[in-house]
Amino acid sequence: MLPHPTLATHYATPEAKPEFVNQLFNRGAEHYDAVVDWGFLRSGAAYRHWTLQQHGLRPGHHLLDVACGTGLVAVAAAKILGTAEHITCLDPSAGMLGIARTKLAATFVLGRAEALPFADHSFDFLTMGYALRHVTSLEDTFREYQRVLKPGGKLLILEITKPAGRVGGFFFRLYFRHLYPFLTRLFTRSTDARDMMRYYWETMDACVPPAAVLAALAAAGLTAVKRNVVLGLFSEYSALKPALSP
Ligand SMILES: C[S@@+](CC[C@H](N)C(=O)[O-])C[C@H]1O[C@@H](n2cnc3c(N)ncnc32)[C@H](O)[C@@H]1O
Numbered sequence: 001m002l003p004h005p006t007l008a009t010h011y012a013t014p015e016a017k018p019e020f021v022n023q024l025f026n027r028g029a030e031h032y033d034a035v036v037d038w039g040f041l042r043s044g045a046a047y048r049h050w051t052l053q054q055h056g057l058r059p060g061h062h063l064l065d066v067a068c069g070t071g072l073v074a075v076a077a078a079k080i081l082g083t084a085e086h087i088t089c090l091d092p093s094a095g096m097l098g099i100a101r102t103k104l105a106a107t108f109v110l111g112r113a114e115a116l117p118f119a120d121h122s123f124d125f126l127t128m129g130y131a132l133r134h135v136t137s138l139e140d141t142f143r144e145y146q147r148v149l150k151p152g153g154k155l156l157i158l159e160i161t162k163p164a165g166r167v168g169g170f171f172f173r174l175y176f177r178h179l180y181p182f183l184t185r186l187f188t189r190s191t192d193a194r195d196m197m198r199y200y201w202e203t204m205d206a207c208v209p210p211a212a213v214l215a216a217l218a219a220a221g222l223t224a225v226k227r228n229v230v231l232g233l234f235s236e237y238s239a240l241k242p243a244l245s246p
């Protein structure tokens with residue numbers, strides 16, 4: 001299952017999506033941190049740190065951060081782990097990875113969520129921040145997550161989800177569709193940065209409902225599949241890889 005239908009104004013076929021998304025983030029990379037910092041009222045670092053702690057990331061864990069981008073989740077994780085030594089960051093965008101590399105001494109890997117270049121049972125904890133909409137298949141992605149987690153390992157997927165209610169939906173649309181891309185262009189003077197934030201909105205708007213994500217996680221063999229919602233907006237999908245039976 002695709003996380004959203006083909007967005008024909010950007011790319012013609014599902015096969016063309018990865019290249020389009022890659023170019024989008026390569027071009028927007030230098031602006032990403034600043035734009036998401038003020039765009040979320042400077043709350044991003046504290047929220048990422050808080051939610052990783054709430055979901056049980058602990059010193060000693062080996063963490064895989066899929067779609068690490070410029071490293072915002074990994075930097076928060078390193079503060080909890082006390083080191084970046086056991087953090088592996090994966091992303092298909094060389095531009096985003098290049099910025100992440102300047103921030104922490106983790107292991108950096110160019111790759112995609114749908115085909116992870118890691119052995120089975122490698123990680124205690126797996127994160128993916130604000131990138132689920134960019135994969136080409138939920139099934140392939142979650143099968144890979146299930147495969148690389150150790151038995152008993154946990155995954156945490158952070159997303160923004162369009163509110164279901166009319167009032168919330170109205171303000172969500174107003175901000176993410178109109179205001180955020182406009183302000184991004186104004187502050188950065190970059191059409192690349194604006195296009196990145198326009199696409200952000202379009203993929204959130206077109207995204208499959210949370211129930212479909214939960215069903216796909218369960219279908220991949222993961223257990224304790226849950227969605228926690230913060231402020232009616234921030235979805236935290238979590239799940240466990242079943243422990244080996246004694
Ligand atoms: C919005 S950024 C999120 C960055 C970071 N995780 C954060 O919390 O800010 C989305 C990232 O997903 C990456 N991405 C796109 N397609 C991907 C795929 N198929 N597998 C893994 N990462 C992907 C992009 O290159 C980009 O760095």
